Amino acid sequence: EIFEDSYEASKVVAAEIADLIRQKQDKGEACVLGLATGSSPIKVYEELVRLHKNGELSFHNVITFNLDEYYPMDAENRQSYYYFMHQHLFDHIDINPENIHIPSGQVSQEELNQYCIDYDMKIKQLGGLDFQLLGIGRTGHIGFNEPGSHINSGTRIITLDHITRRDAASDFNGIENVPKKAITMGVSTILKSKRIIMLAWGHKKASIIKETVEGQITATIPASFLQNHPNTTMIMDQEAASEL
Numbered sequence: 693e694i695f696e697d698s699y700e701a702s703k704v705v706a707a708e709i710a711d712l713i714r715q716k717q718d719k720g721e722a723c724v725l726g727l728a729t730g731s732s733p734i735k736v737y738e739e740l741v742r743l744h745k746n747g748e749l750s751f752h753n754v755i756t757f758n759l760d761e762y763y764p765m766d767a768e769n770r771q772s773y774y775y776f777m778h779q780h781l782f783d784h785i786d787i788n789p790e791n792i793h794i795p796s797g798q799v800s801q802e803e804l805n806q807y808c809i810d811y812d813m814k815i816k817q818l819g820g821l822d823f824q825l826l827g828i829g830r831t832g833h834i835g836f837n838e839p840g841s842h843i844n845s846g847t848r849i850i851t852l853d854h855i856t857r858r859d860a861a862s863d864f865n866g867i868e869n870v871p872k873k874a875i876t877m878g879v880s881t882i883l884k885s886k887r888i889i890m891l892a893w894g895h896k897k898a899s900i901i902k903e904t905v906e907g908q909i910t911a912t913i914p915a916s917f918l919q920n921h922p923n924t925t926m927i928m929d930q931e932a933a934s935e936l
């Protein structure tokens with residue numbers, strides 16, 4: 693779906709998320725959301741916060757799982773995705789802190805494998821993700837599933853692509869400060885979500901959007917796996933759609 697601009701599109705996405713949360717509330721059920729970082733979802737979070745502040749939306753039944761975190765990374769670090777999520781969403785809504793899950797960049801190397809298995813297990817035990825919000829990296833990554841990520845991959849530690857680290861360099865005051873690794877939710881974890889919305893804004897995303905939407909389904913472009921997902925919408929502005 694192509695929108696005039698990211699602001700209008702983000703309002704539509706936030707409205708869908710809000711509706712889902714309310715439907716689950718009416719049934720007395722939890723709503724399990726997969727959340728993304730990066731610049732793309734910021735306006736969606738702003739709109740969700742606005743709905744909450746207006747008294748139109750409560751998050752008391754919401755359980756969240758974030759896609760990824762740099763590794764190693766302290767939660768208090770301003771570059772952490774933990775910090776990002778609290779700054780843009782969690783500090784402004786009535787979610788129970790115990791319902792927030794963000795991969796920890798502070799897990800020891802020895803515990804990492806089990807930690808990642810447990811992350812997937814928690815999602816599974818809740819019946820899977822009801823909704824997953826995604827951005828897309830210029831390598832075609834979703835979460836931090838870089839090129840080469842297998843369709844069956846679970847949550848795990850991954851080595852970041854050079855392009856991804858270069859794109860993050862300005863946040864870290866230089867590429868040399870960007871962590872080389874990250875923990876990411878796996879492709880299979882993402883694809884099991886009942887509903888997926890991927891966001892893409894701006895010219896910088898135009899060529900990877902073309903490959904994702906019109907190209908072959910391949911691990912070289914992990915976002916292309918979404919073509920086979922039965923309930924995915926890719927939402928973009930005119931610029932991101934300009935090469936389609």
Ligand code: GLP
Binds near residue numbers: 733759833834856
């Ligand atoms: C990071 C995140 C991804 C995100 C991507 C795109 O790499 N790990 O989840 O989709 O950035 O970021 P942006 O939305 O800023 O373009």
